[in-house]
Amino acid sequence: MTYRPYSEDELIMLSALQHYVYCPRQCALIHIEQVWSENIFTAEGRIMHDKADSNKFESRGNVRIDYSVPLRSLKLGLVGKADVVEFHRTDNGLWLPFPVEYKRGKPKRDNCDRVQLCAQAVCLEEMLNVSIPGGALFYGQTRRREDVVFDESLRTETAEIARKVHELISSGVTPKAEYAGKCDKCSLVELCMPKTCGKARSVRRYLMSMAEAE
Numbered sequence: 001m002t003y004r005p006y007s008e009d010e011l012i013m014l015s016a017l018q019h020y021v022y023c024p025r026q027c028a029l030i031h032i033e034q035v036w037s038e039n040i041f042t043a044e045g046r047i048m049h050d051k052a053d054s055n056k057f058e059s060r061g062n063v064r065i066d067y068s069v070p071l072r073s074l075k076l077g078l079v080g081k082a083d084v085v086e087f088h089r090t091d092n093g094l095w096l097p098f099p100v101e102y103k104r105g106k107p108k109r110d111n112c113d114r115v116q117l118c119a120q121a122v123c124l125e126e127m128l129n130v131s132i133p134g135g136a137l138f139y140g141q142t143r144r145r146e147d148v149v150f151d152e153s154l155r156t157e158t159a160e161i162a163r164k165v166h167e168l169i170s171s172g173v174t175p176k177a178e179y180a181g182k183c184d185k186c187s188l189v190e191l192c193m194p195k196t197c198g199k200a201r202s203v204r205r206y207l208m209s210m211a212e213a214e
């Protein structure tokens with residue numbers, strides 16, 4: 001696949017990919033309308049991320065661990081931060097990056113966490129001019145690490161999602177709500193109202209009209 005490099009002005013948040021895979025409307029509400037609401041799920045996730053944020057780096061034998069690492073890719077048009085990047089010393093004395101993302105809960109059915117991790121790897125590859133074959137997801141509920149291989153299929157899916165998120169954000173149009181089981185765990189469910197708002201509705205405009213009515 002060929003990529004058009006993005007400019008600095010076109011970069012979007014890497015986290016938007018995960019939001020988009022979960023629900024394109026959620027992605028639009030957060031990244032176009034800038035609406036955010038915390039619930040128990042996002043609060044637990046934030047606490048885990050804050051923990052990962054608490055140290056800058058440490059070394060354990062042949063592994064150096066960097067926390068809260070800034071990321072950028074002009075190839076995918078992304079900017080963001082990795083919770084943790086381990087650097088594994090190889091036999092030839094080089095340090096190979098190995099991104100690790102901390103998640104609350106357990107492994108999900110969809111690919112959103114793997115896509116986010118793969119996007120982190122693409123950023124690191126571009127920034128450090130290396131090839132990164134794999135990384136890992138750590139889940140708070142199961143307390144387990146799941147290895148993720150950055151194969152061609154995951155890389156293609158990640159690039160395709162990044163392209164779609166750019167399209168969505170530059171369109172400025174929030175997709176209509178469609179109620180599904182995932183809505184019950186969505187931090188935006190009360191603002192989105194998916195059971196009653198089955199049409200493209202701007203939450204920002206709704207909130208402004210409510211404020212004007214007061």
Ligand code: SF4
Nearest residue numbers: 023026183186189192
């Ligand atoms: S409540 Fe459902 S439709 Fe609305 S943003 Fe969340 S997941 Fe998407």
